[in-house]
Every structure is written in structure tokens, then in C-alpha cells.
Amino acid sequence: MPNKITIEIKECVEFLQKEHSNAKGILKKDRIKTLLYIKQEKYHFQSDIGKKLGRTKKTVRDWIKEYVKYGLSTLLEVKIGGDNTRTISDKAKSFIVKRFKMSIQQ
Numbered sequence: 737m738p739n740k741i742t743i744e745i746k747e748c749v750e751f752l753q754k755e756h757s758n759a760k761g762i763l764k765k766d767r768i769k770t771l772l773y774i775k776q777e778k779y780h781f782q783s784d785i786g787k788k789l790g791r792t793k794k795t796v797r798d799w800i801k802e803y804v805k806y807g808l809s810t811l812l813e814v815k816i817g818g819d820n821t822r823t824i825s826d827k828a829k830s831f832i833v834k835r836f837k838m839s840i841q842q
């Protein structure tokens with residue numbers, strides 16, 4: 737049987753609801769909803785929250801860990817991107833462009 741969520745959410749429900757209504761993006765909203773569900777004791781297991789939000793229980797577990805370790809402000813930082821190095825070589829890119837131009841001319 738899964739472990740029951742036993743963390744304490746420091747922020748009040750009203751604050752979290754306001755943050756949720758002001759949040760931009762589904763990811764931020766879902767992170768705040770997770771905290772709201774725990775604070776309001778609507779769900780007691782990570783898997784239940786994950787099902788409700790359409791996320792995996794691992795994702796919910798990672799969010800909870802991040803909240804416990806770093807707090808709300810860090811949890812709400814959405815880190816997108818990463819290593820954006822090209823995966824297509826310049827030679828391949830020029831070949832594709834040349835082929836595309838040829839197909840347009842036909």
C-alpha cells in the first residue's frame with residue numbers, strides 16, 4: 737500500500753488559491769493544485785493526485801520533494817530548455833534546404 741502524504745503545507749489555502757488563479761501555464765497551476773489538494777486534505781496519496789492531474793505519481797513525488805526542500809518559490813520556477821545543440825550537421829542542413837528549394841521549383 738502506498739505511503740500517505742504527511743507533509744505540512746505552510747501557505748494558507750487562500751494564498752494558494754490566489755497564486756493558482758494568477759499562475760500562467762498548466763505546469764505551474766498543477767504544482768499549486770498539488771499543494772492545495774494536500775493542504776485541504778482532498779487526496780492523501782501521490783498516485784491519487786497524479787491521476788486527478790493527469791501526471792505520474794513520480795512527478796507528484798518530485799514536486800513534493802522540491803517543495804519540502806526548497807519551498808514554494810523554487811517549486812514554481814518552471815525550468816524549460818536545456819541543451820539546445822544542433823542535432824543536424826551543417827552539411828545535412830544545406831542538403832535539406834537545397835532539396836526543398838528544388839521541390840518548390842518543380
